Amino acid sequence: MRFVDEFRDADKAHALAAKITALCEPGRQYKIMEVCGGHTHTIYKHGLEDYLPEQITLVHGPGCPVCVIPMGRVDDAMALAAEPDVIMTSFGDMMRVPGSNGSFFDAKAQGTDIRMVYSPLDSLKIARKNPDKRVVFMAIGFETTAPSTAMTVLRAAAEGLDNFSIFCNHVTIVPAIKAILDSPDLRLDGFLGPGHVSTVIGCRPYEFIARDYGKPVVVAGFEPLDILQSIYMLMLQLSRGESTVENQYSRVVPWNGNTVALKAIGQTMELRPYFEWRGLGFISHSALKVREQYAKFDAELLFSVPGVRVADPKACQCGEVLKGVLKPWECKVFGTACTPETPIGTCMVSPEGACAAYYNYGRLTRTRVKEASQS
Amino acid sequence: MTAEPPSVGWVAEALRVHEEQDRDEETRGGHRGSPQPLPGTVREELVLERIDRARRSRPRVREERITMSHGAGGKATQTLIEAIFLDGFRNPLLEPLEDAARLQVSGARLALTTDSYVVSPLFFPGGSIGDLAVNGTVNDLAVSGATPLFLSAGFILEEGFPVADLTRIVADMREAADAAGVQVVTGDTKVVEKGKADGCYINTAGVGAVEHDLDLGVASARPGDAIIVSGPIGDHGVTIMLARGELDIEADVISDTAPLNGLVAGLLSAAPGVRALRDATRGGVATILNEIAKAANVGVLVNENDIPVRPEVRGAAELLGIDPMYVACEGRLVAVVRRDQADQSLAALRAHPLGEQAAVIGHVTADPPGIVQLKTAFGGTRIVDLLVGDPLPRIC
Numbered sequence: 001m002r003f004v005d006e007f008r009d010a011d012k013a014h015a016l017a018a019k020i021t022a023l024c025e026p027g028r029q030y031k032i033m034e035v036c037g038g039h040t041h042t043i044y045k046h047g048l049e050d051y052l053p054e055q056i057t058l059v060h061g062p063g064c065p066v067c068v069i070p071m072g073r074v075d076d077a078m079a080l081a082a083e084p085d086v087i088m089t090s091f092g093d094m095m096r097v098p099g100s101n102g103s104f105f106d107a108k109a110q111g112t113d114i115r116m117v118y119s120p121l122d123s124l125k126i127a128r129k130n131p132d133k134r135v136v137f138m139a140i141g142f143e144t145t146a147p148s149t150a151m152t153v154l155r156a157a158a159e160g161l162d163n164f165s166i167f168c169n170h171v172t173i174v175p176a177i178k179a180i181l182d183s184p185d186l187r188l189d190g191f192l193g194p195g196h197v198s199t200v201i202g203c204r205p206y207e208f209i210a211r212d213y214g215k216p217v218v219v220a221g222f223e224p225l226d227i228l229q230s231i232y233m234l235m236l237q238l239s240r241g242e243s244t245v246e247n248q249y250s251r252v253v254p255w256n257g258n259t260v261a262l263k264a265i266g267q268t269m270e271l272r273p274y275f276e277w278r279g280l281g282f283i284s285h286s287a288l289k290v291r292e293q294y295a296k297f298d299a300e301l302l303f304s305v306p307g308v309r310v311a312d313p314k315a316c317q318c319g320e321v322l323k324g325v326l327k328p329w330e331c332k333v334f335g336t337a338c339t340p341e342t343p344i345g346t347c348m349v350s351p352e353g354a355c356a357a358y359y360n361y362g363r364l365t366r367t368r369v370k371e372a373s374q375s
Numbered sequence: 376m377t378a379e380p381p382s383v384g385w386v387a388e389a390l391r392v393h394e395e396q397d398r399d400e401e402t403r404g405g406h407r408g409s410p411q412p413l414p415g416t417v418r419e420e421l422v423l424e425r426i427d428r429a430r431r432s433r434p435r436v437r438e439e440r441i442t443m444s445h446g447a448g449g450k451a452t453q454t455l456i457e458a459i460f461l462d463g464f465r466n467p468l469l470e471p472l473e474d475a476a477r478l479q480v481s482g483a484r485l486a487l488t489t490d491s492y493v494v495s496p497l498f499f500p501g502g503s504i505g506d507l508a509v510n511g512t513v514n515d516l517a518v519s520g521a522t523p524l525f526l527s528a529g530f531i532l533e534e535g536f537p538v539a540d541l542t543r544i545v546a547d548m549r550e551a552a553d554a555a556g557v558q559v560v561t562g563d564t565k566v567v568e569k570g571k572a573d574g575c576y577i578n579t580a581g582v583g584a585v586e587h588d589l590d591l592g593v594a595s596a597r598p599g600d601a602i603i604v605s606g607p608i609g610d611h612g613v614t615i616m617l618a619r620g621e622l623d624i625e626a627d628v629i630s631d632t633a634p635l636n637g638l639v640a641g642l643l644s645a646a647p648g649v650r651a652l653r654d655a656t657r658g659g660v661a662t663i664l665n666e667i668a669k670a671a672n673v674g675v676l677v678n679e680n681d682i683p684v685r686p687e688v689r690g691a692a693e694l695l696g697i698d699p700m701y702v703a704c705e706g707r708l709v710a711v712v713r714r715d716q717a718d719q720s721l722a723a724l725r726a727h728p729l730g731e732q733a734a735v736i737g738h739v740t741a742d743p744p745g746i747v748q749l750k751t752a753f754g755g756t757r758i759v760d761l762l763v764g765d766p767l768p769r770i771c
Binding site for chain 1: 389390392393418419422423425426429437438439440441442443444450451454621622686689690693696743746748750751752753754755756757758760763
């Protein structure tokens with residue numbers, strides 16, 4: 001298949017892997033964080049770690065939209081969905097995220113009208129078809145999905161729809177990266193920058209990481225060779241003692257981002273003073289809310305939302321996993337009490353969550369992998 | 376909501392079970408609290424062992440209500456079947472959980488199966504619910520090694536359903552039955568009020584005759600056996616998904632619904648070393664491979680590069696972020712064959728029009744038991760687990 005197979009070529013991967021290995025200084029351990037959950041998914045789905053020398057550890061970052069939604073916001077969404085005449089619409093990823101009263105799926109099974117959509121525009125369609133209902137879109141995601149939510153609000157405003165609103169949970173990636181850099185738990189050598197987010201915000205927002213923290217950043221694409229090449233670019237910088245922001249995903253990511261998308265976000269949304277992230281706690285100016293001019297599309301204002309902070313189950317260590325302090329399997333309940341079938345924490349829910357990716361694809365030790373490749 | 380919060384209940388329960396296991400490990404002289412921290416790889420191996428044990432524990436339905444996942448053919452469906460149906464009906468004929476039960480009736484050896492069809496939309500490129508209702512049941516009999524003979528047909532119709540559509544469905548059933556060499560010999564009709572069903576649901580049951588001495592079953596898989604699929608996978612599921620028109624994607628792909636009894640007959644007469652056959656419907660080929668690994672307590676290793684998938688199907692699946700390995704087929708089978716008969720099995724399959732693109736996709740291994748591994752096209756290795764959740768409800 002064109003535009004896919006070229007980026008999954010095993011021969012090229014072997015060549016790149018050899019170059020990466022050659023750049024490793026003897027005795028040095030490297031920790032590289034892939035910020036984006038999409039990268040985590042690719043890494044496990046294609047078995048990319050098999051190519052890396054044992055000196056390089058990939059640390060999974062916080063860039064999984066579903067994973068960072070705190071329990072309290074899930075409860076708020078469930079309360080919204082239970083309001084009379086409400087049709088709650090949501091991306092499929094969100095359906096299985098547990099709140100303290102179960103997930104959207106559980107509520108749906110009990111008769112609450114919750115529908116899965118592929119795009120917020122589908123929610124608009126539902127709103128047009130059901131004028132006597134109040135349709136709420138559960139808006140989640142980083143700068144990647146915020147533009148489509150923004151465009152949907154603009155469209156709803158242009159059409160004068162009065163039965164559509166969004167429950168805005170959009171977050172921004174840079175404050176989260178900064179929180180991780182400031183966290184004393186972790187010593188990272190460099191970052192694979194989030195490709196999709198960067199199509200919107202560009203590469204400039206990461207310059208502080210290279211400048212102020214002295215860590216190289218390579219904005220990476222999502223095919224396995226993209227990631228391997230980005231690791232090579234990072235290793236090259238590290239071997240030269242450099243720290244700059246580079247763009248491996250230049251076929252998609254413009255250095256200055258997408259100004260039209262940024263404008264749509266700016267027009268409809270503004271930064272919240274602070275927002276709670278699962279595991280990372282409250283981070284200031286890290287999330288978006290609907291601007292006052294568009295208040296009639298803000299579900300938080302239209303309905304009474306409990307807005308209560310709910311602590312995660314004690315045994316859940318999603319926070320440590322999201323920060324990259326723990327590997328998924330190091331969490332106490334990983335794979336026993338917490339599985340994709342009955343997830344306790346968010347990291348086990350989304351296909352982009354580190355725990356789900358490891359459980360579904362990576363549950364193999366290096367010995368087992370070696371045996372498989374020999375047989 | 377007045378009901379007890381579903382997740383809180385099972386979270387507490389899951390944690391309790393977890394702590395019990397933890398204590399067990401400690402009393403058995405486990406490694407917790409050892410003076411020296413163990414190296415990462417050893418700790419990881421211990422965690423994996425603990426997970427393997429947890430996966431083998433008795434299945435329990437933790438939800439208070441049925442969710443769409445219970446019908447998806449993946450992990451939740453298996454749990455439901457084992458914890459509720461198998462537990463409730465337990466008997467030696469049911470226990471193997473094969474596609475059809477094999478019976479001895481007054482000296483005759485028969486196979487019996489049943490299946491219900493709720494596909495949406497009712498008509499799609501390459502077929503209709505009528506084709507599925509016949510072919511699905513014929514195939515369940517065929518892969519049990521039986522010659523399909525007679526079918527029943529039960530219809531649940533929604534008030535207001537167009538008679539013209541019903542006529543079309545029945546004509547499709549008749550045509551499919553003729554093609555498969557079976558007859559619909561008994562039936563039932565029920566009508567429910569508008570809104571209580573979605574147009575038309577069909578149940579069919581089928582009886583077939585077992586005319587050979589092969590003891591087919593996934594539990595008979597042995598290390599070294601070859602694993603074969605009879606053709607490109609995922610056609611049906613992708614066709615249905617696109618036919619719903621919700622995705623604004625168009626592709627030239629049609630359902631693979633077809634009767635497999637001819638293909639199976641040819642295979643069995645050419646290669647008596649066939650150990651097991653399954654038709655890869657809901658849950659796709661990945662689910663079958665997991666069933667083999669679990670039932671025979673063996674490992675399964677497949678090569679992504681060897682798995683036939685049409686480019687259109689791969690493209691659509693790639694766009695939608697789903698794996699063709701989990702997408703339903705309605706005219707493909709997976710065969711486990713003794714290694715020394717792999718070539719002749721492949722030749723027999725390829726000699727039939729429905730098996731022209733049959734391919735060996737991997738083999739059975741001794742280790743690790745219960746786990747399906749995939750060598751990715753990219754050159755890595757990963758696990759292929761049972762699917763959790765439901766990407767595609769009402770596929771058949």
